[in-house]
Amino acid sequence: MIRLFKHYIPNAVVLLALCDIALLFLAGELGWQLRASQIGMTPGLLSDRSFSMIAFVAMVWIAMVSVGLYGSDALRSLRFACSRLLVAISLGIIAVSVLDYLVPGSGLWRSTLLYAMAFAVMCLIGNRLVVGKFLGTSTFRRRVMVLGAGMHAMRLKKLSEKDGSGFSIVSFVGMNEGEQIVKEAIARSAVHDLGKFAENLGVSEVVLALEERRNSLPLKDLLRMKTTGVHINDFSSFVERETGRVDLDSVNPSWLIFSDGFSSGRMFSSAAKRMFDILASGLLLLLTLPIIVLFAILVKLDNKGPAFFRQPRVGLFGQTFDVIKLRSMRTDAEKDGVKWAEENDPRITRLGRFIRKVRIDELPQTWSVLKGEMSFVGPRPEVPKFVTDLEEQLPYYAERHMVKPGITGWAQINYPYGASIEDARHKLEYDLYYAKNYTPFLDLLILLQTLRVVLWPEGAR
Structure with a gap:
């Protein structure tokens, strides 16, 4: 995930948004070229119409964000995405038209906008048909190893199985610290070298889902994995990042005090x-x-x-x-x-x-x-x-x-x-x-x- 101003955004969403922005520029340019050919006008340099192009792309893309086109529902349902997409493009065109009225001579021709709108619908739906097929694949999902096999681990398993989840759990390791609820978990005693085991699985992140940390933390193994570039996270921080909420069932005062946040530099x-x-x-x-x-x-x-x-x-x-x-x-x-x-x-x-x-x-x-x-x-x-x-x-x-x-x-x-x-x-x-x-x-x-x-x-x- 990409952290932008303390807020995490899934990699798949960032890729989809960047593709959408590029396709909106393409749709605006195709609309201009088509209208110019119809009236026998020379299209001119792209820099001459940079204001109108940027205004068109910005207004439509902001409308797309506003109607939830990058939410989990839109990512997993093409029908949902298409219906919201039509609303977003319509709102964006209305906003651009208002801007054209407020800024005379901006080059935002209504006929050009109509063509750009049609091209945008085709391009953006095509983008979701092509790129959308790959968003839920392992390419865009982080490979996570969970240390623990209790209730916390089971919650992570259910979270990973939800549509639009940004991670997949490649292994559970039971740390012998209570009842094993996740039945497929591997016993810690069966793993000779935890760091090597994570490396062989291609793990990019380890989550500590321990019910009780006392005498359960494999500190040497965690330190070795940390120094090789594997991200180590505790359960509460991981859930906060993945869900956009603070999990009241697992947090304690010390986590709130020592975790990143509540910055005084505001x-x-x-x-x-x-x-x-x-x-x-x-x-x-x-x-x-x-x-x-x-x-x-x-x-x-x-x-x-x-x-x-x-x-x-x-x-x-x-x-x-x-x-x-x-x-x-x-x-x-x-x-x-x-x-x-x-x-x-x-x-x-x-x-x-x-x-x-x-x-x-x-x-x-x-x-x-x-x-x-x-x-x-x-x-x-x-x-x-x-x-x-x-x-x-x-x-x-x-x-x-x-x-x-x-x-x-x-x-x-x-x-x-x-x-x-x-x-x-x-x-x-x-x-x-x-x-x-x-x-x-x-x-x-x-x-x-x-x-x-x-x-x-x-x-x-």
Whole structure:
């Protein structure tokens, strides 16, 4: 995997993305050449139309990232990829057309864009037919040896068998430290030289999946493998890298303290994040004010009561603030106390169901972002009662409040809407990953991926 700004990206995804970018340039050039030949115009030098080419490629590729074309679903299903691809190219062309309107004389001809769009569809689908066949092969999967044969090892086995997995386990070695759950594991006593054994198997990484490390670590063998270029990883770090979440079942305070992350050098990043929040929230409030006013009127007409809903939420460092949303529930929704929204919740109004699905009810929260109580990206703020209960039942829940809460977040784009303790636990794993590995790059990725959640709101309630 390639680590980019503390976030890991599978090699197969990087290769696919680079091929897509090259093919988008090709599609743009073919579209220009075809249009030029139709009107009898000399195509000219490629450098003369560099702005239009780069704009076309950038807009379409960003749209592809936004709709999830590099996610696991798109990588394993051609039908899924093709449907999202058509949406992405359409959104990209719309964005380029808007740019052409804003920048007159940019050379982004509508007829050329139409041809480029057609060529892009053919090229990108062809790319997934050709390259996609090789993405799941051993060529792009790291060869991993697992030391351990217990529950941790079994979890790694199941993870490796999932579609889109970036690694394959070539051997399990039981370290004689408990019950052997993985039956195909080789006993440690049967391996004379662990380093030579790993070399013969072509292992690129060793994962310590030991239930109990005491007197079980083969330190000399691990040191020898490390010096020959084999990557040595512990179970928690490996799962974090492969899944994009902090595994609460295996982490302990010492791992959180000594592992890479929670960097103190975030002054510049935090300042840049705050500047972005101020500029983006101000602009978004200005652009969406007519929509907010319109739906505020519709909310009052649909159901008697206030148009806006205020509720205390827990923010940065555990401080409370009032979150503001367009009201989507009946005014007596919390007469029996606050509780999670359920599927087909009867408290939600007719209009409320719609504005929740398309996230219009979230727009007034940009005021909280402008005031500095929230950010665009961060863990979702919860009500104080839920926080008190969850801190008692879930380890490290308070650590999610070490970063400013957000309108969207890593948990929101990776896990559907949750309405139980177990759901809160899964979302906490993603929130901790964000708090641990925050960078502006991860914020940008989350903002782009939020479009996918808005367009396909599988988990909205």
